[in-house]
Amino acid sequence: MRNRQLSVSALVRYLKGKLDQDPLIQRVIVAGEISNFTAHRSGHWYFTLKDEKSRISCVMFASNAARCKFIPKEGDSVLVQANTSIFEASGQLQLYVTAMKPTGLGDLYLKYEELKRRLHEEGLFDPARKKPLPQYPMRIVVITGKNTAARQDVVTTLARRWPIAQVSEIPVLVQGEGAAAQICAALRQADTLGFDVIILARGGGSIEDLWSFNEECVARTMAGLQTPVICGVGHEVDVTIADLVADRRAPTPTGAAEMATPQLAEVQSHCLRQRQQLIYLMNQKLRQQRQRYQQQVESRIFQDPMSLLQPLQMRLDYDSSRLQNTTQRIRGQRARLDQLSAVLLNQTSRQVHLQQQRLGQLRLNLNHHEKQQLMLRQQQLKEKIRLLDAYSPLKILGRGYGLIAQNGRLVRSIQEVNVNEELRIRLHDGQIQALVKEKEEQA
Numbered sequence: 001m002r003n004r005q006l007s008v009s010a011l012v013r014y015l016k017g018k019l020d021q022d023p024l025i026q027r028v029i030v031a032g033e034i035s036n037f038t039a040h041r042s043g044h045w046y047f048t049l050k051d052e053k054s055r056i057s058c059v060m061f062a063s064n065a066a067r068c069k070f071i072p073k074e075g076d077s078v079l080v081q082a083n084t085s086i087f088e089a090s091g092q093l094q095l096y097v098t099a100m101k102p103t104g105l106g107d108l109y110l111k112y113e114e115l116k117r118r119l120h121e122e123g124l125f126d127p128a129r130k131k132p133l134p135q136y137p138m139r140i141v142v143i144t145g146k147n148t149a150a151r152q153d154v155v156t157t158l159a160r161r162w163p164i165a166q167v168s169e170i171p172v173l174v175q176g177e178g179a180a181a182q183i184c185a186a187l188r189q190a191d192t193l194g195f196d197v198i199i200l201a202r203g204g205g206s207i208e209d210l211w212s213f214n215e216e217c218v219a220r221t222m223a224g225l226q227t228p229v230i231c232g233v234g235h236e237v238d239v240t241i242a243d244l245v246a247d248r249r250a251p252t253p254t255g256a257a258e259m260a261t262p263q264l265a266e267v268q269s270h271c272l273r274q275r276q277q278l279i280y281l282m283n284q285k286l287r288q289q290r291q292r293y294q295q296q297v298e299s300r301i302f303q304d305p306m307s308l309l310q311p312l313q314m315r316l317d318y319d320s321s322r323l324q325n326t327t328q329r330i331r332g333q334r335a336r337l338d339q340l341s342a343v344l345l346n347q348t349s350r351q352v353h354l355q356q357q358r359l360g361q362l363r364l365n366l367n368h369h370e371k372q373q374l375m376l377r378q379q380q381l382k383e384k385i386r387l388l389d390a391y392s393p394l395k396i397l398g399r400g401y402g403l404i405a406q407n408g409r410l411v412r413s414i415q416e417v418n419v420n421e422e423l424r425i426r427l428h429d430g431q432i433q434a435l436v437k438e439k440e441e442q443a
Helices: 008-020 106-122 149-161 179-192 216-223 241-245 253-260 264-297 306-390 393-398
Strands: 028-039 045-050 055-060 077-087 092-102 139-144 166-171 197-202 229-233 403-406 422-427 430-435
Touching: 008 077, 028 055, 092 106, 106 216, 106 241, 139 149, 139 179, 149 166, 149 197, 149 253, 166 179, 179 197, 179 216, 197 253, 216 241, 229 241, 229 253
Parallel strands: 055 092, 139 166, 139 197, 197 229
Antiparallel strands: 028 045, 028 077, 045 055, 077 092, 403 422, 422 430
């Protein structure tokens, strides 16, 4: 190859082929720090992977980027699985990344973030679906580990703050194999027993220790409950999937018990204030009613009730008299109206009869006049037909006369024709074409 002359594109193509066929640099795992990260609108990711001594350009196509469980940012330390090749257009060596994960976080964290993303998209964390807590719960169930510090904290706090409530317990495993299934079963059992609120509690621990509360089955079971749930898992910095789905999240088990119940002393104090306020308002209302009663007793209506009825009785008598007079006038007017109706009906019938007779006579006169006019018009028409027939040119032709025409024009004088010209003679039964042999003027 030293003696051959190559174009740049041929050289780049040769090197690319060598790299693509080298199994040692295909599906390679590379650790580095993200730099110059760009998420293109096409869905492809472009970035540089670097360490303290070197850097290399990278591209992650949209189909692979969509499967990535997180979106990297500037400065993130990551592990990538990639194929090494050359981009022919620029001749640049770069990694074609097929998978990526952050270093130092582990698979559990990635699984947590993926489930958190999916449930958030489904709306399981939506505040609108959270159920309100009862103000004064009388039946409380605690789901936690048996003989644990968290159980002791919750029960002690409930007994101190709200001792009048009935507290039940459903012990479950809170970590390890089978814990998530027991938690789901306990939640469903509690939901069917008519409790006012459910407290799900556990003490702090690592992400592995708390993983039962990050299981998808626990989240979906909690989302389907009718009873409100308070989740107090771990310490304040620990946030599990169950915390996000629950109707309320408490920072600790003790906080969950405090969130579920009011202080009995505060409630008693509030009730006492309400009782005093109610007694005050009732006494005030009673005094007002007594004053009103005394005013009514001393009023004229109670002293002399007839004084109120007498004006009304007089008004009633007056209105009754007016109503009777009005009724009599209406009856008289009705009788007068009936009488006038009868007279009008009689006169109307007579006028209709007279008009009908007149209409009949007019119809007879009209028919007679029409016949006379028709006979007169027929006679006039016959006379005009006779005159028209008498003066008709065809009638004259029938007596032996003829019409002479030359080129469609009637000939009235011999001066209008010349010898050897053709003429057309029309008789009553046809036409004759003639040739002028000679002309002879009449003396």
